Amino acid sequence: MTSDIALEHCDVLVIGAGPAGMAAAVAAAPSGASIVVIDDNPAPGGQIWRDGPGAKLPPAARKWRDALERHANIRVRSGTRVVAVPSPGELLLEDAERATRMRWGKLILCTGARELLLPFPGWTLPGVTGAGGLQALVKAGMPVEGERIVIAGSGPLLLAAAATARAAGAKVLRIAEQASFASVARFGASLARWPGKAAQAVTLADPQYRTSSCIVSAQGATQVESARLRQGGSEVEIACDRIACGFGLVPNTQLGRLLGCALVAAGLRVDALQATSIAGVYAAGECTGFGGSERALAQGTIAGHAAVGNEHAAKAQEGERARWDAFAAQLHRSFALAPGIKAMPQPDTLVCRCEDVPFSALQGCTGWADAKLHRRCGMGACQGRVCGDAAQFLFGWTPPAPRPPLSPVRIATLAGLGDGADTRQ
Amino acid sequence: MNGHTLLNIDGHLVRVKAGSSVAAALRVAGGMGVARTSVTGQPRAPFCGMGVCQECRVLIDGRRRLACQTVCTEGMRVETAE
Numbered sequence: 001m002t003s004d005i006a007l008e009h010c011d012v013l014v015i016g017a018g019p020a021g022m023a024a025a026v027a028a029a030p031s032g033a034s035i036v037v038i039d040d041n042p043a044p045g046g047q048i049w050r051d052g053p054g055a056k057l058p059p060a061a062r063k064w065r066d067a068l069e070r071h072a073n074i075r076v077r078s079g080t081r082v083v084a085v086p087s088p089g090e091l092l093l094e095d096a097e098r099a100t101r102m103r104w105g106k107l108i109l110c111t112g113a114r115e116l117l118l119p120f121p122g123w124t125l126p127g128v129t130g131a132g133g134l135q136a137l138v139k140a141g142m143p144v145e146g147e148r149i150v151i152a153g154s155g156p157l158l159l160a161a162a163a164t165a166r167a168a169g170a171k172v173l174r175i176a177e178q179a180s181f182a183s184v185a186r187f188g189a190s191l192a193r194w195p196g197k198a199a200q201a202v203t204l205a206d207p208q209y210r211t212s213s214c215i216v217s218a219q220g221a222t223q224v225e226s227a228r229l230r231q232g233g234s235e236v237e238i239a240c241d242r243i244a245c246g247f248g249l250v251p252n253t254q255l256g257r258l259l260g261c262a263l264v265a266a267g268l269r270v271d272a273l274q275a276t277s278i279a280g281v282y283a284a285g286e287c288t289g290f291g292g293s294e295r296a297l298a299q300g301t302i303a304g305h306a307a308v309g310n311e312h313a314a315k316a317q318e319g320e321r322a323r324w325d326a327f328a329a330q331l332h333r334s335f336a337l338a339p340g341i342k343a344m345p346q347p348d349t350l351v352c353r354c355e356d357v358p359f360s361a362l363q364g365c366t367g368w369a370d371a372k373l374h375r376r377c378g379m380g381a382c383q384g385r386v387c388g389d390a391a392q393f394l395f396g397w398t399p400p401a402p403r404p405p406l407s408p409v410r411i412a413t414l415a416g417l418g419d420g421a422d423t424r425q
Numbered sequence: 426m427n428g429h430t431l432l433n434i435d436g437h438l439v440r441v442k443a444g445s446s447v448a449a450a451l452r453v454a455g456g457m458g459v460a461r462t463s464v465t466g467q468p469r470a471p472f473c474g475m476g477v478c479q480e481c482r483v484l485i486d487g488r489r490r491l492a493c494q495t496v497c498t499e500g501m502r503v504e505t506a507e
Contacts, residue, residue, distance in 0.1 A: 053449075
């Protein structure tokens with residue numbers, strides 16, 4: 001069955017070409033090892049440095065992309081996803097054209113994070129996106145000129161999304177942050193402790209920025225026509241064309257868990273050299289817990305050095321990593337979600353967008369398995385990546401264990417799993 | 426990235442900035458960029474923007490792909506409505 005799928009080898013395989021993955025590959029390169037970086041987006045950069053006709057890449061992004069290109073022993077394969085783990089030391093990959101079995105000597109997981117997207121009435125209407133989602137879509141060329149946009153949720157990403165939308169000609173009418181003024185003010189004051197972050201404090205002074213404010217619902221017949229927001233004790237309705245809503249980030253641990261890597265609360269568990277609990281497998285960046293691009297670069301650099309046996313160079317980055325770990329801790333404290341966010345969904349609000357399962361159908365369920373078996377929650381194309389995170393937040397359910405294939409794939413690719421492999425959903 | 430790309434969405438020619446994603450092209454084609462109809466008949470448009478939610482899945486040159494992770498190419502044929 002597997003004979004028509006190409007088998008390739010590399011010394012170091014990096015999964016993800018965001019800041020962590022780029023830094024890992026560049027750190028490993030001087031060893032002369034053959035390095036492959038795969039990424040499911042059309043170009044390297046990850047979410048933060050996503051390129052496209054609507055993107056203005058910062059100098060740091062250019063610098064790292066140039067560094068990737070400078071090394072002849074680094075091959076970047078964009079538009080490529082990991083499908084499964086057919087055997088130890090091998091991953092099954094798929095791009096738009098073909099499937100590949102890739103054998104690796106060392107594996108570095110830099111799978112990043114996704115947005116925590118939580119259900120509220122109207123969140124399935126066209127015109128509602130994630131906050132980071134809006135940023136990604138605009139960078140990829142989606143026109144928003146003249147659109148009236150309401151941004152809601154939590155975290156500094158809301159302000160970044162607002163800046164991207166405004167630069168593209170949109171009118172950002174409101175930025176609703178669920179955290180309190182005291183919390184955000186403390187975060188703003190703390191920014192001076194980290195190089196390059198002080199300027200970010202200024203964006204917190206945005207005239208449309210409101211704290212202790214939460215999305216209540218999106219209204220519209222066939223697309224968004226207005227947003228209702230809670231602001232302190234009262235509600236306001238704002239006529240708008242688009243609502244961008246994100247509640248922080250969730251580490252992408254699916255591949256790590258499929259490989260058997262141990263977890264901690266924040267994400268994949270790593271030691272001082274970014275090694276996971278599985279021999280030969282390292283992890284760096286947001287998949288070990290979210291904390292921004294600087295932390296991801298430091299972790300990626302350490303993982304890259306460690307993967308090629310250069311522990312001395314890896315240890316030299318420990319101070320830098322510790323500094324950004326402290327920033328991450330501050331971020332988590334400041335934007336912790338208020339319990340009131342759990343009250344957003346109404347009985348008829350869909351929680352599972354793939355199978356259209358309403359909140360009321362899940363309230364009586366005992367856990368994820370019950371919801372999946374009896375309500376079809378998480379049985380659709382996203383494989384519970386959106387509703388699983390939501391259910392974990394709303395009900396405290398343990399998220400679904402990842403199973404191959406990790407994403408919808410072509411039948412021909414599944415042949416790469418060979419006989420006896422479990423491909424059920 | 427200069428210039429433009431012409432592609433075909435559900436039989437209509439759509440012109441986008443070169444390098445745009447198919448998700449961007451769906452928005453240019455009209456409305457808020459509806460990509461598919463849900464199991465209960467609701468219109469759905471790109472949502473997560475980064476290849477997670479699968480709401481923007483469409484047929485591109487006959488293959489099911491995510492609009493948000495696919496760059497438009499000249500003459501590409503995109504079909505919405507799952």
